Every structure is written in structure tokens, then in C-alpha cells.
Amino acid sequence: MATKQRGRPRSFDRDKALEQATMEFWRHGYEVTSVADLTRAMGIGAPSLYAAFGDKRTLFEEVLTAYGATYGAFAARALAEEPTARRAVARLLREAAAEFTDPAHPYGCLVISAAANCTTEAVSAGLREQRNANLDVIESRIAADIAAGHLPEGTDARALARFSGAVFQGMSQQARDGAGRAELEAVAEAAMLAWPSERTRAR
Amino acid sequence: MATKQRGRPRSFDRDKALEQATMEFWRHGYEVTSVADLTRAMGIGAPSLYAAFGDKRTLFEEVLTAYGATYGAFAARALAEEPTARRAVARLLREAAAEFTDPAHPYGCLVISAAANCTTEAVSAGLREQRNANLDVIESRIAADIAAGHLPEGTDARALARFSGAVFQGMSQQARDGAGRAELEAVAEAAMLAWPSERTRAR
DNA sequence: CACATTCTTTAGTGGTCGCTAAAGAAGCGC
DNA sequence: GCGCTTCTTTAGCGACCACTAAAGAATGTG
Numbered sequence: 223m224a225t226k227q228r229g230r231p232r233s234f235d236r237d238k239a240l241e242q243a244t245m246e247f248w249r250h251g252y253e254v255t256s257v258a259d260l261t262r263a264m265g266i267g268a269p270s271l272y273a274a275f276g277d278k279r280t281l282f283e284e285v286l287t288a289y290g291a292t293y294g295a296f297a298a299r300a301l302a303e304e305p306t307a308r309r310a311v312a313r314l315l316r317e318a319a320a321e322f323t324d325p326a327h328p329y330g331c332l333v334i335s336a337a338a339n340c341t342t343e344a345v346s347a348g349l350r351e352q353r354n355a356n357l358d359v360i361e362s363r364i365a366a367d368i369a370a371g372h373l374p375e376g377t378d379a380r381a382l383a384r385f386s387g388a389v390f391q392g393m394s395q396q397a398r399d400g401a402g403r404a405e406l407e408a409v410a411e412a413a414m415l416a417w418p419s420e421r422t423r424a425r
Numbered sequence: 426m427a428t429k430q431r432g433r434p435r436s437f438d439r440d441k442a443l444e445q446a447t448m449e450f451w452r453h454g455y456e457v458t459s460v461a462d463l464t465r466a467m468g469i470g471a472p473s474l475y476a477a478f479g480d481k482r483t484l485f486e487e488v489l490t491a492y493g494a495t496y497g498a499f500a501a502r503a504l505a506e507e508p509t510a511r512r513a514v515a516r517l518l519r520e521a522a523a524e525f526t527d528p529a530h531p532y533g534c535l536v537i538s539a540a541a542n543c544t545t546e547a548v549s550a551g552l553r554e555q556r557n558a559n560l561d562v563i564e565s566r567i568a569a570d571i572a573a574g575h576l577p578e579g580t581d582a583r584a585l586a587r588f589s590g591a592v593f594q595g596m597s598q599q600a601r602d603g604a605g606r607a608e609l610e611a612v613a614e615a616a617m618l619a620w621p622s623e624r625t626r627a628r
Numbered sequence: 629c630a631c632a633t634t635c636t637t638t639a640g641t642g643g644t645c646g647c648t649a650a651a652g653a654a655g656c657g658c
Numbered sequence: 659g660c661g662c663t664t665c666t667t668t669a670g671c672g673a674c675c676a677c678t679a680a681a682g683a684a685t686g687t688g
Binding site: 231 | 674678
């Protein structure tokens with residue numbers, strides 16, 4: 223309600239500015255990206271940034287949310303839409319190989335690389351929790367498949383989830399180091415060899 | 426020759442100061458660690474640091490060299506001393522699980538984490554090259570084993586090396602995120618399931 | 629039109645960055 | 659003792675950090 227806006231209208235596209243901020247944080251990480259870097263990339267003055275997005279930390283949190291809804295959404299989709307844990311992780315890693323090397327944006331995963339060497343404890347703790355939460359999702363999917371008989375009884379769900387997450391994070395690092403899509407797809411394929419084979423419920 | 430030192434002697438232990446600098450860079454990364462952080466940790470004034478170690482970048486390079494000869498030496502040893510590529514990588518990952526979680530020093534691998542979000546291009550390029558060089562070592566060991574008949578002919582040496590490196594890097598990240606030694610050992614063990622089984626030369 | 633509201637622009641704040649000139653302190657040979 | 663050398667201490671360089679007060683500009687409402 224009351225969508226009538228009074229006063230001088232904003233002269234820039236807020237979403238596009240947020241997108242540019244995302245690219246900056248993605249490229250250089252939270253700590254190293256300066257407000258001057260951001261304002262230059264966003265094409266606005268510092269007071270406009272602070273008026274529209276709060277301070278640097280708040281802007282970064284909004285960037286993270288937007289990232290999770292766009293570039294990072296493939297991960298949640300893979301883990302939610304596939305019928306089994308094995309297929310979910312296989313798709314997660316396969317799509318990560320493509321996403322991490324897409325030349326349309328910085329390489330690797332923002333949540334993994336932008337958090338590195340972050341001295342702002344609140345930010346680094348939040349990102350760490352986000353990564354560990356993703357591990358929990360994978361683990362619970364594996365546990366469910368074990369309970370359903372799709373994976374062998376002796377399977378260590380926590381270890382297999384950690385392993386899968388480690389490969390995911392390693393792929394992000396290698397994408398940053400210049401690995402190409404095909405190379406990362408080979409890594410993803412190799413990783414799936416470590417998984418126990420699935421069993422169909424019937425039989 | 427001419428070991429006689431003239432002038433006022435240095436009042437601090439250079440090696441211990443280097444060790445303290447190593448810990449700082451290891452904890453916070455190259456870019457985020459300030460010279461003020463370093464001088465505080467090393468217990469010396471800024472001019473003493475510059476006289477003894479050059480500038481920040483030169484000090485970091487010396488830290489890297491020292492790290493490779495001590496905390497990071499296990500990796501080169503594992504890759505050099507084991508008879509086969511498979512055993513070399515298995516040992517590399519197993520020992521990494523212990524090393525990355527040793528409470529006597531910061532978690533993870535300095536070469537991997539200290540380079541993250543490093544805007545000083547010379548530094549980040551050097552570290553990237555070091556990581557890629559390690560990949561090459563693993564790949565050549567695998568290729569040698571394929572040639573010697575220890576690994577199946579169809580084995581993709583580059584992919585298997587990249588996979589192993591990705592797990593190594595992922596383990597470093599997870600150690601930084603709080604994973605314990607046992608958990609990382611489980612990851613290492615899982616990773617080795619992706620390797621083809623070895624064949625002895627005598628059929 | 630005047631006025632209130634909200635944005636942008638200009639120009640800074642105190643603090644920290646990597647780094648260093650200059651002066652004082654501590655060892656050597658003589 | 660004196661001078662020479664090399665270190666440490668003090669103090670501060672210009673540049674950048676995240677952030678903001680104040681003034682000007684652009685819209686709405688009356």
C-alpha cells in the first residue's frame with residue numbers, strides 16, 4: 223500500500239547496482255572489496271550506496287541473498303528435485319562444473335571464495351554456517367536414502383556428505399585457479415565413483 | 426667467510442619472528458594481514474621488520490618457503506616417497522587430515538587459504554602456480570603408473586589428479602570450517618574409493 | 629507558486645594502510 | 659676513550675579505509 227513515492231526519485235537501477243556489487247564481491251571477496259570499488263562498479267556515489275543499501279556489511283548480506291536466488295540456486299534445486307541422494311549430488315557437481323566456469327561471471331562459488339580471509343567475524347561466521355548447512359542437507363538426503371534402502375546400510379552418511387562437499391569446494395577453488403568446464407566435469411564424474419551404487423527398492 | 430658482524434646486533438630471533446609472521450598469514454591471509462598485525466605478532470617495530478625481511482610481499486614469500494619446508498613438507502614427501510601414485514595420494518590425503526586439523530597451528534593449508542582474495546597479482550599468481558604445479562606432480566606420478574601397468578590403460582591421469590587435488594583443497598576448506606581430523610580422514614578414505622584398483626606388475 | 633520530501637553531489641571525518649626519514653642505542657675495531 | 663656500523667625507536671609520510679554532514683537538485687503535494 224501507499225506505493226506513491228515522494229521526493230526526488232532514485233537515479234539508478236537498484237537491482238543493476240546490486241548485480242554490480244555482486245560481481246565485485248564475487249571477484250575480490252568481502253574484505254578486500256572497498257566501498258570505493260563498489261561505488262565505481264555500481265556507478266553511484268557513496269551516499270547513494272549507504273542510503274539504498276545500508277552499510278557495506280548489509281549490502282553484502284543482500285548480495286548473498288540475491289546470489290542464492292540466482293547464480294547459486296542450481297545447488298538447492300539439484301538437492302531438492304532429484305529423486306535420490308546420489309542423483310542429487312551427481313547433478314549438483316555436474317552443474318557446478320558448468321556454473322563455476324561460466325565466463326559470464328567470476329569463476330567459482332561466491333559463498334566459498336568471498337568468505338576467505340574475512341576478518342569481519344559476523345560475515346565469515348554466517349558464510350561458514352551456510353556452507354555447513356548445505357552439508358547437513360546432503361547428509362539428511364543420504365540418510366533418507368539409507369533408511370529407504372536405496373543405499374547400503376553401512377554407508378556413513380556424514381562422511382559421504384562431507385566428501386561430496388569437499389569435492390564441491392575443491393571444484394570452486396580449481397575454477398578460480400583456471401580449470402575449465404570439461405576438467406571440472408571429469409572431477410565430478412570421478413567423485414561419483416566413490417559413491418556406493420544405488421539399489422532399487424524392488425528387489 | 427667474514428662472519429664477523431659489525432654494528433648493533435639484532436635484538437630478536439629472526440627465525441621466531443618469521444614463525445610468528447607465518448602464523449599471522451596462515452590465520453588471516455596475505456591481503457588482510459596488516460604490517461601492524463605482523464609487527465605486533467613478531468614483537469618488533471616496523472623498521473626492524475623492513476630491515477630484516479624487506480617489504481610485506483618479500484616477507485610473505487619467505488614465509489611460503491619456510492612453510493613448504495616444515496608444515497607443508499608432508500605433501501612433497503608423500504608424493505615422492507611412496508612407491509605408487511595411489512599410495513602417494515592416499516598418504517597425502519591421510520596426512521593432510523591430520524595436518525589440517527592440528528591445533529598447534531591455524532587450520533587448513535596456508536598455500537590454499539592465504540591466497541584467497543589476494544589482490545596483489547604477483548602473490549596470487551605465484552600461489553596459483555604452486556597449486557597447479559602440485560597437480561602436475563600428481564598427474565605425472567599417475568601417468569608413470571599407467572605406463573608401468575600399475576593402473577588401467579584407460580585411466581585419465583589429468584582428471585584423476587584434478588580430482589585428488591580438489592579433495593585436498595576441499596579438505597583444507599572444511600578444516601577451516603571446523604571439521605575434525607576423523608571427519609577429514611573419512612573424506613580421504615572416501616576419495617580413494619574413486620581410484621581404480623592397483624595391479625601388481627607380475628600380473 | 630511555495631513547500632516538504634528524497635535523492636545526488638561535494639567535501640570532508642578520524643582511522644588505518646604500507647612504508648620510511650631521522651635520531652638514539654648498542655655492538656665492533658682501533 | 660673514539661669512530662664506524664647496524665640496529666631500534668620515534669614520529670610521520672601520502673594514500674586509502676568505511677562512513678557521513680551539509681548543501682544542491684529533482685520530484686511530489688498543496
